[in-house]
Amino acid sequence: MPNRLADETSPYLLQHADNPVDWYPWGEEAFERARAEGKPIFLSVGYSSCHWCHVMAHESFEDEGIAAELNDRFVNVKVDREERPDVDQVYMDAVQAMTGRGGWPMSVFLTPGGEPFYAGTYWPKERRHGMPAFPEVVAAISDAWRDRRDEVLASADEIATTLRQAGSDPAADELDLSISDEAVRLVVGQAWDRQLGGFGRAPKFPQAMTISYLLDRHLRTGEGDPAEAAISALDAMAQGGIYDHVGGGFARYSTDARWLVPHFEKMLYDNGLLLAAYAQASAVSGAERFRRVAVETADYLLREMQQPDGGFSSATDADSEGVEGRFFVWSRDEFDEVVTGIGEDADLFAAFFGVSAAGNWEGTNILHEPARRDRFAEERGLDLAELQERIDRVRGALYERRSGRIPPGLDDKVLTSWNGLAIRGLALAGAWLAEDRYVESALATARFVEDHLVVDGALHHTWKDGRAAIPAFLEDVALLAGAYLTLYEVTGELRWYGRAVELAEDAEERFADTEHGGYFATASDAEELYTRPKDTWDNAQPSGNSVLAEV
Known part of the structure; x- marks a missing residue:
């Protein structure tokens, strides 16, 4: 019952x-x-x-x-x-x-x-x-x-x-700008894993905001180490099992330091943030490999996460048929069957994707790229452009076979804050990659939010089954304001600038901590919990406070 x-x-x-x-x-x-x-x-x-x-x-x-x-x-x-x-x-x-x-x-x-x-x-x-x-x-x-x-x-x-x-300490009278230098020193000097890429030890998380900050730092100062740390992290993730080499998009995190074994759930916020990071890296470095990952990630979002009316679903599950990762892994026999079925060299592509009879995880294979594509082609005397075309054919065949499996569950609720990250990621990708279709998708999502998540002038946090629910939190107001400001910068449409200003004013009116500075996570007229939360740290997604500081 x-x-x-x-x-x-x-x-x-x-x-x-x-x-x-x-x-x-x-x-x-x-x-x-x-x-x-x-x-x-x-x-x-x-x-x-x-x-x-x-x-x-x-x-x-x-x-x-x-x-x-x-x-x-x-x-x-x-x-x-x-x-x-x-x-x-x-x-x-x-x-x-x-x-x-x-x-x-x-x-x-x-x-x-x-x-x-x-x-x-x-x-x-x-x-x-x-x-x-x-x-x-x-x-x-x-x-x-x-x-x-x-x-x-x-x-x-x-x-x-x-x-x-906690969080009741008064704000400093002046901002100490040297904290930025210290943060870069700690990230590059201590957290950066120079051997395996990324930051810290296992489990390893993407840390897209750290990567984007390091790229920004390089652009501002010309320092080489921040860019090198960011690029090594992006390469390691794109080659690792945390990236879906068949369908595009990133899993939540890697359980090991080598980025091989992910927790297989895919979250909208990760992919929105990483889309922006890879598109930015493509623009900064000119590297085609970053453009490719950005395009594949954006296409994954549009194909599998965007709903017909423009909003984005929240996540896909790690499990299918009650088994973690079943949808994503391959036996050597099935892999060979698919590859040879399109007339390709199974041994070549098994080497390319790290596939073996023994497997690399619980007797199965998580696809990854042990070597960068240009180096793989050079080692085997292959033309890189031709190899890319062959890889795309193999990926297409693997995707078609995988589509016949029972997929992981889809969490189809639409969250305002996470859709804000998707809007921003798509808009930036459209601008940096010169792909207008991504900007159009970002605009469609923004219109969905305005049409469905704003009810009687009030922004809401979630939409599901045709109705909006739960008054907006600071993360909704802030991340949407940031997304709209990006839309304005990319499109020049004043509507989005005006909405960003309105949202920032709403944050000041209903979320500001007038005594200690910053902003509370909940509005002044929201349900009272035993304490009123305030989050000043970026975690898996940017904190509302950091985004509003930027807005």
Whole structure:
């Protein structure tokens, strides 16, 4: 029997609508029940394309015994982090403060007033790799609430007080411009992986904003190291398994330092940001390889993520048929069958894409390019232009074969903030690559946002099944303002400049922190959480504060 999530529109929440757990969507009804019954709240936050969210759901939330314990001892609330980034942010801050790390699924135990007192991420059904079993956690938290409630409430109050104080430091009177030099020094001198490309250690994330900043720095100053660091990261990702060599577009991140094994979900925000980065690199360096990746990424977005009316879906899943990565990997036999089927040399292209009988991941092959195309052609005495044509033929045949597989799930909700990143990426790609069709697609998306996500003059965060929902957050206002400003710069249409100004004024009026500077993540008239979040750091996507500083 479906639970209370059955009437939601979020694909992630609907994935849990048939769980035996008595899930509530985020809202006052759940908190009223918790207060009335004196029960703590179990808050589970995730997103539709999250592999480990699926694992925890299958292991625990579909288990009748575990569900019975949760239903008996807690009021259970399920949240799509993409629908409610405010809820996600305030409780992720708590998770990181309590555990020193974060991630999804996010699992937080709250007082009936919404204050967190215990938190984690994924817990397995049974003890594994030093992690406690989820049923043990449930029992221990329930016992603590029953037997030591005063201690729990005191702990929750202390955590909430600490988090409320975070971000309350006054803004500096003057901006220290030397911080830019220090940031470049740290990125290039310490974070840059000179051997394998990218920044930091495994798991490796694309860090498109860092790459774009380094390219901008090179253009401003002529320094060579920032450009070299950016280009080595772009090359490593484009050749690695994080890039879809058949269909284009990038997966969320690489689990290893070599960029080979991705988490296979594809997110709109990553691809919008990386599209801009590769197009910029093409313009800065003149390298055809960056243009090719930008074009393939843009075409992927238009072909597989853009909806008929112009809006972009949010993500595709990592899993298909219940198996992570199944849609994307190849056996040597199937690969050879496809390649020889079009009269091509299977051994040549197996070498090109790193395909072997043994495989490179769980007995299968994640396609990648062990060598750059120009070097591969030179080593084998091949004409590069001819090789490119042959690669395109092989990619087309592989794409056709792969299209017959069961695809990963599509999260088709339209998010204003992420569509802003897609608009900006397409507009910049259109300008830098001289491809008018990308600018036209960016304009179509902007018109969709104006027609469907602005209701009675108010911008909204999400659109699904023909209706807009949830008042806009700072990320929506800021990223859309930035996108519209880019559209104005590319097209010269004053309409988009005017809308960017209106959005910036809205940010000043309803989001500004007049006491400490910067902007809150939620509007002054938004639902009050136990603390009002403010995000000044760029993470997977630019923070609203950094974008507004640029606007």
